[in-house]
Amino acid sequence: MAAATRIRVPATARRGEIMELRAIIMHPMENGFRMETNGEYVPVHIIHTFVCRYNGAEVFRARLEPGIAANPYLAFTTRATESGTIEFIWLDDDGTFEVAAATVEVT
């Protein structure tokens, strides 16, 4: 499922500086407790895992549960070590995944 994502990564950072990263994906995060008018529950459909990689090395991982609000938003930090790519990956219940990436220049 192609979903819109929005990420925020600083364009430049000083070496050793702590950067704040933010990521959001448009996703209903169906929790399985919502009932339709026909009396049937909408099946669970969530993003179950979020991973952030900095030049290929994993720096942050979160297991998400239905207790996360729709359009899951995550804000976290990482230390600027070198110029390169910061990659955000969302794994969906239906087996698909979504990737967004941005580059940061470390001086």
Added chain:
Amino acid sequence: MTDPLLHLSRRTALTSLGLGALAVMALPGAAQAGDAEMEAALRDLIGPARASAKKGRILIDLPALAESGNSVPLKVSVESPMTPADHVKRIAIFADRNPRALIMDVTLGPRAGRAEVGTNIRLSGTQNVSVYAQMNDGTYWTETRNIQVTIGACDSLLLRF
């Protein structure tokens, strides 16, 4: 002109209504299997280490009252130097009255710089939000915050009215 007698009886009626509502709210775990679910989630995720979890070092930034439980901003920070020798490696967030007690399980390391995470969570009603943070030496720290929720996230409109 207000009849003092009528006024009095109205007040008495309101007071007893209020007391009744309080009594209902005080019923432990009314209509929810919260405690069992919370216990199971803690057992599965933290295991026996939770008995030795110490209170403190965690700051839970959560509003005291939320109108709707559908999206409640939450920020968790753990006091830690985040060096390879001393860092937080895991932050687990639970809500004890949600149908699924675990909300999020975060894995991080010294590269994070600061042990903090912010997100928006769903809450099924007024309850306690607990955070367990595991340090690299395996010890756990914990903190709990209470939040009042006016309308829970799990009821669909059909059930609510």
